Amino acid sequence: MLVAAAEAAARWAPSVLNTQPWRWRVHPDRLELFAEPRRQLGVLDPDARLMILSCGAALHHACVALAAQGWTPRVTRTRGPSTVGPLAVLDGFEEVAITSAARQQEQAMRTRCTDRRPVSDQPVASLAIRAIEASATGAVRLQVLTAEQVLDLAAAVSRADAVQALDPRAREELDHWTSRTMTEGVGLSPEALPERLAQTTVPGRGFGHAGTLPIGAGHDRAATYALLYGDGDDPTQWLQAGEALSVIWLAATALDVSVLPLSDVVTVPGTREALRRVLKPLDHPYLALRLGIADAAPGVLPRTPRLPAAQLVEVVPAERR
Numbered sequence: 001m002l003v004a005a006a007e008a009a010a011r012w013a014p015s016v017l018n019t020q021p022w023r024w025r026v027h028p029d030r031l032e033l034f035a036e037p038r039r040q041l042g043v044l045d046p047d048a049r050l051m052i053l054s055c056g057a058a059l060h061h062a063c064v065a066l067a068a069q070g071w072t073p074r075v076t077r078t079r080g081p082s083t084v085g086p087l088a089v090l091d092g093f094e095e096v097a098i099t100s101a102a103r104q105q106e107q108a109m110r111t112r113c114t115d116r117r118p119v120s121d122q123p124v125a126s127l128a129i130r131a132i133e134a135s136a137t138g139a140v141r142l143q144v145l146t147a148e149q150v151l152d153l154a155a156a157v158s159r160a161d162a163v164q165a166l167d168p169r170a171r172e173e174l175d176h177w178t179s180r181t182m183t184e185g186v187g188l189s190p191e192a193l194p195e196r197l198a199q200t201t202v203p204g205r206g207f208g209h210a211g212t213l214p215i216g217a218g219h220d221r222a223a224t225y226a227l228l229y230g231d232g233d234d235p236t237q238w239l240q241a242g243e244a245l246s247v248i249w250l251a252a253t254a255l256d257v258s259v260l261p262l263s264d265v266v267t268v269p270g271t272r273e274a275l276r277r278v279l280k281p282l283d284h285p286y287l288a289l290r291l292g293i294a295d296a297a298p299g300v301l302p303r304t305p306r307l308p309a310a311q312l313v314e315v316v317p318a319e320r321r
């Protein structure tokens, strides 16, 4: 059951540029989650905040997989990736009833995906927005932005994009991770990237080149934007932000609401500070999100591939404990 949970998390969790920057070590009595520095974005994500956010999403995915099998773990969150130790340890598994909510979350885990195409002109119902907001119950919360705040977000996203476009090392790293083939199992291939830039108020991440994903005529006019935020800005909080991202994304998926993370705006220090002004004085933004109803017109979205489980999950034999 531990191997299955680690494999499910490795297979289904979202990660920045599909880097899958995690490694699971499965012991007979516990699961350990490590950040994988070989798949960190050294230029685009020098503090490793997006790497740890991605690992947090994988951590929550493992808990979802366990809950769907009737197990709940004790989760111990440890230090950041500068140390060699794990980011989190799951042990002390208790058998629990398999609830319909657990089954629904597991189903959402298998169907969730990132859709970068403009959303439809149908707004997300306010009841669904409230349910998605309410799904973040811990230290990390979701703030839905007002129309005026969306303009601040748009300005910050454009500026972050421009800063990265002017940096040749950032462009090179982006190109390295977004010019993959589907069979490599990591990074993004042209099939996942829009064929052209959509005319939207808040631009999606600029990948430096167009892809082959057909997009509709929409302009994201009915999209809702939100910030994932909390009251600290260190690796422990980034891990929890990743867990909250997973909770929110799965809740949204279950409600047929599409979620698109916008992350370069939080890795460029100046634009992250600009976003802070949207929040209360002591709060910090972890990620911006676009919420919307997917536009069915352009057709089927190909699934982003994953690395083989053997590269992400190590099973430790009992005698090595």
Ligand SMILES: Cc1cc2nc3c(=O)[nH]c(=O)nc-3n(C[C@H](O)[C@H](O)[C@H](O)COP(=O)(O)O)c2cc1C
Pocket (backbone or CB within 6 Å): 012, 013, 014, 015, 016, 017, 018, 050, 051, 053, 054, 057, 112, 113, 114, 115, 116, 188, 204, 205, 260, 261, 262, 263, 264, 303, 304
């Ligand atoms: C921390 C984090 C940041 C992300 N930032 C972006 C982003 O800025 N733009 C984008 O289009 N997708 C972003 N994504 C989505 C990933 O690219 C996506 O999860 C990954 O390619 C795997 O594809 P899937 O979500 O369809 O499984 C982000 C995901 C995570 C977890």
